[in-house]
Amino acid sequence: MPLHDCPHTFEQLAAEVLPTHMQRMREALANAESMENFCKSGVGIKTLLKNKERHKDFSGCYTLIEGNNPIYVGISRGVIGRLKQHVCGKTHFDASLAFRIAMAKHPDQAVKKLTRSEAMQDTMFGTSFYEAQTYLKTLTAAFIEITNPLELYVFEAYCAIELDTHQWNSFETH
Numbered sequence: 001m002p003l004h005d006c007p008h009t010f011e012q013l014a015a016e017v018l019p020t021h022m023q024r025m026r027e028a029l030a031n032a033e034s035m036e037n038f039c040k041s042g043v044g045i046k047t048l049l050k051n052k053e054r055h056k057d058f059s060g061c062y063t064l065i066e067g068n069n070p071i072y073v074g075i076s077r078g079v080i081g082r083l084k085q086h087v088c089g090k091t092h093f094d095a096s097l098a099f100r101i102a103m104a105k106h107p108d109q110a111v112k113k114l115t116r117s118e119a120m121q122d123t124m125f126g127t128s129f130y131e132a133q134t135y136l137k138t139l140t141a142a143f144i145e146i147t148n149p150l151e152l153y154v155f156e157a158y159c160a161i162e163l164d165t166h167q168w169n170s171f172e173t174h
Helices: 010-029 045-051 079-088 096-104 116-121 123-137 149-163
Strands: 060-066 069-076 140-145
Touching: 010 060, 010 140, 010 149, 045 079, 060 079, 060 149, 069 079, 069 149, 079 096, 079 123, 079 140, 096 116, 096 123, 116 123
Parallel strands: none
Antiparallel strands: 060 069, 060 140
């Protein structure tokens, strides 16, 4: 039985499926939308989905772009909700990229020794976290739907390599 009901062999994924998804992502990159759209006051996920003519959130891959430069590739079972979390989330779980960017601004060992929760309580770090989310709001986002979990997970790494988002993407496990 295929893993995650993926109907493709690895060879098919590598030669056909992933390049096709990448072409779709490149088309989406050409039509990226402002991350500010995901953090408007009073606009929730249901309204965001309605504006995109969707009834429910969807599984897929997204890319965050600064100018014309892709900086981050992520995946989610709920892409629209995840994009909103990046710019509106209040915790290191919700806004993990903002947390990572903020942590990079604190090379001192004092902050590095804190747990993620402790860092979020630190006033100086909190300022950096807020600044990181403000920065993320200046970016644009492109996204595509990918329903099969195996294709989605493999595509995330493929896309990050293809778009060279090494600064903020990491595939280390916790």
